[in-house]
Amino acid sequence: MKPATLRVKRDIYERTRQKMLDDQLIARGITQNEVLHAMLTVPRHLFVAEALHSQAYTDYPLPIGEKQTISQPYMVALMTESLGLTGAERVLEIGTGSGYQTAILSMLVEKVYTIERISVLAAKARRLFDDLHCSNVIVRVADGTTGWPDEAPFDAIITTAGSPQVPSAYIEQLKTGGRLIIPVGDEESQKLLKITKRADGVTTEVLGGCKFVKLIGKHGWQAEKRESC
Numbered sequence: 001m002k003p004a005t006l007r008v009k010r011d012i013y014e015r016t017r018q019k020m021l022d023d024q025l026i027a028r029g030i031t032q033n034e035v036l037h038a039m040l041t042v043p044r045h046l047f048v049a050e051a052l053h054s055q056a057y058t059d060y061p062l063p064i065g066e067k068q069t070i071s072q073p074y075m076v077a078l079m080t081e082s083l084g085l086t087g088a089e090r091v092l093e094i095g096t097g098s099g100y101q102t103a104i105l106s107m108l109v110e111k112v113y114t115i116e117r118i119s120v121l122a123a124k125a126r127r128l129f130d131d132l133h134c135s136n137v138i139v140r141v142a143d144g145t146t147g148w149p150d151e152a153p154f155d156a157i158i159t160t161a162g163s164p165q166v167p168s169a170y171i172e173q174l175k176t177g178g179r180l181i182i183p184v185g186d187e188e189s190q191k192l193l194k195i196t197k198r199a200d201g202v203t204t205e206v207l208g209g210c211k212f213v214k215l216i217g218k219h220g221w222q223a224e225k226r227e228s229c
């Protein structure tokens with residue numbers, strides 16, 4: 001398999017996407033051409049509700065329902081660029097959410113395995129992947145904190161929800177030389193980590209501060225109990 005060629009119709013947001021690239025991504029130091037091209041191509045507005053289409057290219061995260069968010073464009077670009085992709089990778093993504101990050105990855109790698117714990121979000125994302133011809137994406141509804149053992153090892157793993165610690169399965173399921181990008185910290189703020197698996201251990205680099213929704217599951221945060229009425 002090779003990276004997907006998305007089927008994208010012309011739309012009224014082409015200039016807005018170029019402006020997003022110039023003002024938010026290039027201005028902040030994103031340089032990898034393939035990443036910039038993917039972000040220029042993927043129609044981000046389709047990943048949010050119609051009422052939010054006109055805000056889809058602004059410089060912040062937006063709600064996608066189920067108390068979850070689509071990440072800020074710059075954060076998607078930074079995380080994607082930090083994975084150091086060359087086109088032949090099999091990538092695991094935890095937290096499909098809207099599917100926007102997944103669609104970007106689908107243009108850049110051989111195959112994307114993505115896990116979402118909320119089935120309605122996964123179903124919506126699947127429909128978009130079909131519409132856009134993201135033909136190299138497999139979606140699974142599950143607790144992603146245990147990874148995807150049957151498909152391991154992966155060249156890269158990206159977690160788009162914040163975790164109190166690094167789930168050990170992610171390191172185990174990386175190839176030697178593989179990269180993991182994950183926000184780690186408390187509920188209010190996290191550090192975005194890039195962890196590289198080496199033959200003799202791991203190296204960790206802090207890419208900056210960030211704030212993601214919670215990674216909820218066996219090796220993440222506990223699910224909140226339903227409030228009684």
Ligand code: SAH
Nearest residue numbers: 070095097098101116117144160215216217
């Ligand atoms: N990359 C997404 C960001 C979505 S927000 C986008 O661009 O839209 C993070 C997502 O992680 C949420 O949809 C949330 O439901 C999901 N999530 C949280 N914990 C998870 C877990 N243990 N396994 C799989 N998905 C999880």
